[in-house]
Amino acid sequence: MNSLTEILERRDFSLDEISFLLQLAGKERTQLLQKAQQVKNEFIGNKVYFRGLVEFSNICSKDCLYCGIRKSNQKVIRYNATDNEILEACRFAWKNLFGSVVLQSGEIATNAFAKRVEGLLRKIKQFSNNELGITLSCGEQTLETYQRWFESGAHRYLLRIEASNPELYYKIHPNNKKHSFEKRLESLHFLRKAGYQLGTGVMIGLPFQTIDDLAGDLLFLKQLDIDMCGMGPYIEHEQTPLFQYRHLIKPRHERFYLALNMIAVLRLMMPDINIAAATALQAIDPAGREKALAVGANIIMPNLTPCSHRKDYQLYEDKPCLDEDAAICRNCLEARIELAGCVIGYGEWGDSKHFQRD
Ligand code: SAH
Ligand code: SF4
Numbered sequence: 001m002n003s004l005t006e007i008l009e010r011r012d013f014s015l016d017e018i019s020f021l022l023q024l025a026g027k028e029r030t031q032l033l034q035k036a037q038q039v040k041n042e043f044i045g046n047k048v049y050f051r052g053l054v055e056f057s058n059i060c061s062k063d064c065l066y067c068g069i070r071k072s073n074q075k076v077i078r079y080n081a082t083d084n085e086i087l088e089a090c091r092f093a094w095k096n097l098f099g100s101v102v103l104q105s106g107e108i109a110t111n112a113f114a115k116r117v118e119g120l121l122r123k124i125k126q127f128s129n130n131e132l133g134i135t136l137s138c139g140e141q142t143l144e145t146y147q148r149w150f151e152s153g154a155h156r157y158l159l160r161i162e163a164s165n166p167e168l169y170y171k172i173h174p175n176n177k178k179h180s181f182e183k184r185l186e187s188l189h190f191l192r193k194a195g196y197q198l199g200t201g202v203m204i205g206l207p208f209q210t211i212d213d214l215a216g217d218l219l220f221l222k223q224l225d226i227d228m229c230g231m232g233p234y235i236e237h238e239q240t241p242l243f244q245y246r247h248l249i250k251p252r253h254e255r256f257y258l259a260l261n262m263i264a265v266l267r268l269m270m271p272d273i274n275i276a277a278a279t280a281l282q283a284i285d286p287a288g289r290e291k292a293l294a295v296g297a298n299i300i301m302p303n304l305t306p307c308s309h310r311k312d313y314q315l316y317e318d319k320p321c322l323d324e325d326a327a328i329c330r331n332c333l334e335a336r337i338e339l340a341g342c343v344i345g346y347g348e349w350g351d352s353k354h355f356q357r358d
Contacts, residue, residue: 004028008035011269018215021265022258029261036264036296037341043271048293048342049350051135052093052101052304053279055313056081060106062139062179064162065172066203068237068314069106075239079309083120089304090124090132097347100133102158102301107139114145121152133349135199140187146194156351157191158199158230159184163206163213164220171208172242188224197355199228199274204262205255206234207245214262222269227352228299229266232278233259235316256284260295267296272353274299283318287336294340299350302333 004024007017008031024032040046057080058069069076086103093101103120117138124132135156136149146157163169166181173179192198202217221229233255236246250258263275277297281288289300303320305313313319337344 004031008032008268011271013265013269015212015215015219018218018265019211022211022214022261024261029257033260033264033295036267037294039271040267040296040298044298044353046342047298047345047348047350048337048340049100049274049299049345049348050093050098051276051299051301052089052098053104053301054081054086054089054101055104055303055305055309056086057105057108058309058313059108060139061109062107063174064179065174065241066206066234066237066316068239068316069312070240073239076314077312079312081306081309083116083123085306085309086120087123087127089306091127093304094128094132098132098302099345099348099350100135100156101304102135102137103154104137104158105139109139109141109145113138114141114148118148118152121149121154125153131347133351140183141190143190143193146187146190146196150194150196154196156197156199156228158201158228159187159191160201160203160230161185161188161217161220163202163209164217165213168206168209168213172203172206197227197274197352198224199230199276200224200226201229201231201276201278203234204231204259205250207242207248214258218262218266218269221266225354226270226273227355228274228276229270230276230278230299231259231262231266232280233284235280235283235318237314237316252284256281256288260292263292263297264295270354274350274352274354276301279303279320280316282320283316286320290336290340293337293342298342300337 021032059078060069060071063070063072090101134154135158136154137158161184169181236243275297276299277289277292281292
């Protein structure tokens with residue numbers, strides 16, 4: 001193996017080299033993390049962009065084995081935020097110069113759902129004079145629905161592949177038509193075809209997942225030539241089938257460190273994409289997102305979900321909730337971001353430079 005300093009100068013790595021980088025610890029790890037920050041600053045600068053996150057419904061037709069709001073979890077109180085609640089959250093984002101929002105929900109593939117989202121998109125564009133950028137994260141849909149939403153104003157889409165190794169994918173999803181790996185992949189291609197900035201990602205520290213799986217995930221993201229990435233630690237949830245394998249997972253702090261290494265290595269491999277500091281990082285470490293911003297991430301998603309619904313959107317345990325972000329004083333978030341060596345791009349969309357370059 002070549003020396004670490006030499007490897008870090010490159011942008012292309014073999015699977016073995018990625019596995020090696022992901023396992024770095026101590027001083028060598030610090031070297032990796034610092035290099036990632038340097039590469040980020042060199043290629044896209046030190047601006048961080050806000051995406052106000054609106055989790056507008058927890059109604060879901062799927063049964064992903066890791067997710068707290070899966071269809072079969074009968075303990076969840078289901079909600080569907082009203083149009084007014086959603087628009088108010090978006091208005092808050094606009095007034096506070098967040099630049100963009102993310103509308104996220106469980107996966108519902110009905111015509112009525114598609115129509116509702118379309119209506120919301122048009123209203124958001126209208127009241128904000130087209131100033132608010134919109135990312136969607138509403139799961140797998142038909143090409144027609146993706147196109148319809150794109151035409152109505154959404155321009156980025158986040159659909160995690162979750163695990164790019166099909167064998168692992170089927171260990172964390174039921175093995176049936178509704179949860180097909182092929183369909184997930186096809187949806188990613190539909191999104192690109194429809195014109196979106198394409199975002200995907202994986203969970204880190206899943207039971208049965210190896211370091212080589214994670215290295216393979218990074219090669220998958222590169223090969224797909226994504227524009228944006230959202231990836232974070234897997235966090236167990238008691239009311240899910242995967243919880244029975246919790247003895248197989250790494251301790252939380254190790255998953256956290258592994259997630260930071262994943263972000264850093266991806267930044268080296270894809271210097272000009274947008275990388276989100278995942279909310280799940282914050283569930284492990286209160287300053288988790290800011291730590292990710294210091295090692296290559298450039299997107300943060302303050303939670304704007306109406307407070308009354310937050311406790312019902314528990315994808316995983318200890319999800320930071322209550323009235324955290326929306327109410328947090330701007331100065332405080334600003335100070336924490338500055339500590340990470342970044343500045344906030346207020347009022348800007350902060351599109352992926354990678355997409356603009358295509
Ligand atoms: N229903 C949509 C969007 C909402 S779920 C979809 O599945 O694409 C958003 C993300 O939450 C998922 O992509 C998954 O990666 C993440 N997630 C769900 N359960 C999780 C858990 N237990 N730990 C960490 N992330 C989880
Ligand atoms: Fe539904 Fe998304 Fe959770 Fe899967 S991960 S159960 S699609 S909300």
